[in-house]
Amino acid sequence: MNAMNREAAPYDVMIARSVKCVARDGVKLSVDIYRPARNGEPLPGPFPAVVTRSPYDTRSGKGPSGQAKNGEYFARRGYIYAVQDSRGRFDSEGDFVLLDQKEGEDGHDVIEWLATLPYCNGMIGTQGSSLRAWNQTATAINRPPHLKAMWVNQGGSNAFMHALRHHGTLELRWLAWLVTNSIHSQEAHADPALQAQLVRNSENMYEWFRRLPWSEGNSPLSPLPKWEKLALEYYRNADFSDYWVNPTLNPEAYRDQTADVPTVYSGAWYDTYPRATIKNFTDLEGRLSHQYLLMAPGVHGGPNLDNPLVGNVDMGPTAPIKGNLAKDRMELMLRFFDRFLKADESAWVDQPKVSYFHMGGNGSKNAAGRLVHGGEWRSSEQWPPLGGVPEDWYLHSDGSLSSTLPDASEPSRFTFDPSKPMPTVASNVSSMTQNLPPFPRMMRTGDPITLRESLVLQGAGDQVTHKGVHGAEAPYGDLSDRPDVLAFTTRPFAEDTDVVGGPEVEVYLSSDAPDTDIFVQLQDVYPESEAWPDGYRMNLCESIFRVRYRDGFEKPTLMKEGEVVKVRFELYPTSNVFKAGHRLRVLVSSSSFPRFDVNPNTGEAIGYHTHMRKALNAIHHDPQHPSRVILPIMRRG
Structure with a gap:
């Protein structure tokens, strides 16, 4: 099949429902199999196969959980498409445990069972997003002999560090x-x-x-x-x-056991897994062959990579995979599998190891009143790309942020009241939902995804509270105006400035509490303009750190009142141009709720606290305590 007719769909489709694969422990796993067919009969093949393993209803056509479209797409193009209900979900037997160690074993067993079927040729790939990506990496650690390629979209790397827990906090999603x-x-x-x-x-x-x-x-x-x-x-x-060291929760700990198969690690800057996606690639790219990284500007969910809308920000017509890197995301995936499951050398020609969307450059307002941030696709043979230089940008007592070392000064203080945490306006969230009550005269459907409300806007947005933000109270306004927030802002950039990579922060702080959190967010601050009379404070990346873990995550160390301690941690990665006239703002607080659980400031065992207390927190910025942000800047020219 050449590039001109790759999208041709020469086959019909036949579906076998609830075919049972018996796992090694005797549990029957339910698999729906989509097969190429003609004249109402499945073809004998043999064909290569693509497998998805899902905790959602494999038969559901609703929302992001539906697999019918994927099954028909691949079967019409000469693939078996097998979608399995996860153990203990829907038609599969057994007990369901989220991110259970058995995920990798089940993946191995399903792949090897599928390879024995007479219409399968033993060339088997996997694909899927989110939990369907986690279980791919777990399967690869079990090294099924017939696993030949993986498209891992938005999955985890180390659940303790940057997925389920996050530098000591819990991601409430x-x-x-x-x-x-x-x-x-x-x-x-x-x-x-x-x-x-x-x-x-x-x-x-x-x-x-x-x-x-x-x-x-x-x-x-x-x-x-x-x-x-x-x-x-x-x-x-x-x-x-x-x-935290089972291979499903923490594939990072099992890199030396991971199967050497061609893999695309696909993610997005406003997904919940950008750091994990990049970590999967950077850990394995030097060890294994044919490893690729794809970073789009989108939010969680594979179909969103074909959507320019990222929260309340429009990334513009150049942002989607659709129409830019390929006909659409599915066609790009098809090319990958055609190359590595069908040995079609024309399918994946001159593919760069790294493709990433570099955000920024527009600044207009679309017809719906949203910021058009814009950007362009770039490629590289490594991550981070060559040319980046880490630069220190220091926090100053006057609220400025610059490359100049701070002078002697009093620290900047704020009071953090855990009963009134800073609300999360827009962020890297997924599954941060609650069900909606039934509407009058509306029957509740079998799939609650269609009746859910997001508690936090997924993606980017102006970091300003309003009535629709959970936890926000009047008077609404810029998060930086809150009494529990500090903001440090550069002067307007004289020229376009590119930040590409994983920013870090090194903060010196003290507190009158034995424990507290430090939350840091980077913002691209638009100047006031005709389109944006009040400017725009777009969130770029962020992270949080529970201070008791500053000396290591195995054993917490509480603070002494007034003691100055140093905390260093990495923010989520990003790729953004700050246009001339824009400013970079570092927002510092001690919470972002409900994205993260709130520290009660008491120092009690996590999950068992009996009360909350206010914390008077101080950020130090003097020659002995130079709090800073380390920015990966790509200098031009």
């Missing part, structure tokens, strides 16, 4: 996922009254977050003790331990 997806647990399917109770609990997700810490019998998952146990384990296991 995982609790939201457990609550909203418990509605389709096997127990809930068998008991309508139980399911109704879980639906009601998931309609109040934000309020449940406000009630943390949860405990046994006092959580929205209390009707499902096994699910509640897992949620509490994720919440309470805050120190790094063996708990």
Whole structure:
């Protein structure tokens, strides 16, 4: 098949539902198989295969969970497409445990079973996003002999460091996922009254977050003790331990066991996994053959890589994969599998190791009133690209940010009240949802995804509170105007300035509390203009750090009152041009809720705190304590 007719779909499709694969422990896993067909009969092949393994209903056509479109797409182009219900979900037997160690074993068993079918030629690839990406990396660690290629979109690398937990905090989206997806647990399917109770609990997700810490019998998952146990384990296991080293949760710890197969690690700057996606690539690119990195500007979910809208920001017509890198995302994936499963040398010619969208450069307003940020696709043979130089930009007592070392000064102080945390306006979130109550005269459907409300805007937006922001109170306004926030801002850039890579922060702080958090966000601050009379404060990247872990995550160290400590951590990666006249702002606080759990400032064991207290926190910026941001800057010319 040459490049001119690659999109041709010469086959019809036949579907075999709920075919059972028996796993090594006797559990029957349900697989829907889409096969190339003609005249109402499946063809004998043999054909290569693409596998997706999903905790969502494989038969659902709704929302991002639907696999019917993918199945028909690949089968019409000469592939078997097999989609498996994860263990313990929908038509598969067994007990479902989120990110369980059995994920890799099941992946191995399904691939090797599929290879024995007479219509499969044994050339098998995998694809999928989010949890369907996590289970690919777990499968690769189990090295099934017939695994030949993977397209891993938006999956994890180390759940403890930057996915489930995050520098000591908990990403609350995982609790939201457990609550909203418990509605389709096997127990809930068998008991309508139980399911109704879980639906009601998931309609109040934000309020449940406000009630943390949860405990046994006092959580929205209390009707499902096994699910509640897992949620509490994720919440309470805050120190790094063996708990976090199973190959599904932490493929980073098993790099030397990962199968050497061609792989695309695909992600997006405003996804929940940009750091993990890049870490997967950079850890393996030098060890394994045919490793590729693709970083789009989008949010979570594979189809969103063909969408220029990223939260409340339009990245412009050059942003989607569709029409720029390929006909669309599916066609790009097809080319990859044609090359490595069908040995079509014309399919993946001169593909750079790294393709990434460099954001910025427009600044207009679209018809819907959204910022058009713009950007362009770039390529490189490594990440970060050659030419980047880490530069120190220092925080100053007057709120400025510059490359000049700070003078002697008093620290900048703020009071952090955990009962009134800084609200998350727009950010790198996924599954941060609660169910909506049923509308009048509307029947609840079987797929709750269609009836969910996002608690946080996924992606980019002006970092200004308004009535629609959960937790925001009047008077609304710029986050930097809050009393629990500090802002440090550069002068307007005299020339276009490119930041490409993973910024880091090194902060010297003290507190009157034994423990607290430090949250840092970088913003591209647009100047006032006719299009934007108040300017625009677009979030670029961020991270948070629980200060008790400054000396290591295995053993926490509490602070002494007034003691100045140093905390250094990496923000999420980004690629952005600050246009001449723009400024870079570093926003510092001690919370971003509900993206992260709130530190009670008491120093008690995480997940067991009995009360909250205010913390008077101080950021130091003097010659002995030069708090700084380390920016990966690509200098022009």
